[in-house]
Amino acid sequence: EVQLMQSGAEVKKPGESLKISCKTSGYTFIPYWIAWVRQMPGRGLEWMGVIYPADSETRYSPSFQGQVTISIDTSISTAYLQWSSLKASDTAMYYCARHGVYGDYASYLDKWGQGTLVTVSS
């Protein structure tokens, strides 16, 4: 069974750094792009960017370029989303999701993690 298991909720202060994870299982990690999607409180879904485990290529939405970093560790089939300096406006639920077509990020998100709630407050 394909699963994406995300790390637990985080409470941070403005200016702190953070790295959340998305551990995948049940499929071959390498050939499927992994996306990160933000959902701010009471709001809709926003695609942040993707990473290709085969070569670590990343694509970011301009809205998130320079604000976050997406990375992977292929040895443990895990993707990461990190911030170097959090802001209160980063408070949101963050989902990882798999693009379901082999080698193609221009494809549907067929499997989703359960979400990681990040709260940034002084």
Added chain:
Amino acid sequence: DILLTQAPLSLPVTPGEPASISCRSNQSLLHRSGDNYLDWYLQKPGQSPQLLMYLASNRASGVPARFSGSGSGTDFTLKISRVEAEDVGVYYCMQVLQTPLTFGRGTKVEI
């Protein structure tokens, strides 16, 4: 960025009755392959989004046959032939033709 406009934003439904959601794009989502790069998702209360339809009209695995998707180019529709109580939640369309990939604002379906 490609803008997706969903309508309505709120949709009261009655079990057993049909329901329909529109998603309009400000650019054609027709790929040179002939497929429309438009997907639909349902986010049930308190849950992660789940894939309903891909390439505009293909039901994802396990999705009931009462769900159907149609449309081409810039106009798309998700239909539920007979709404069931478990269909409540927020429905999103998403385009995967061009980065940044974008979602519609969502349509809240409630009984």
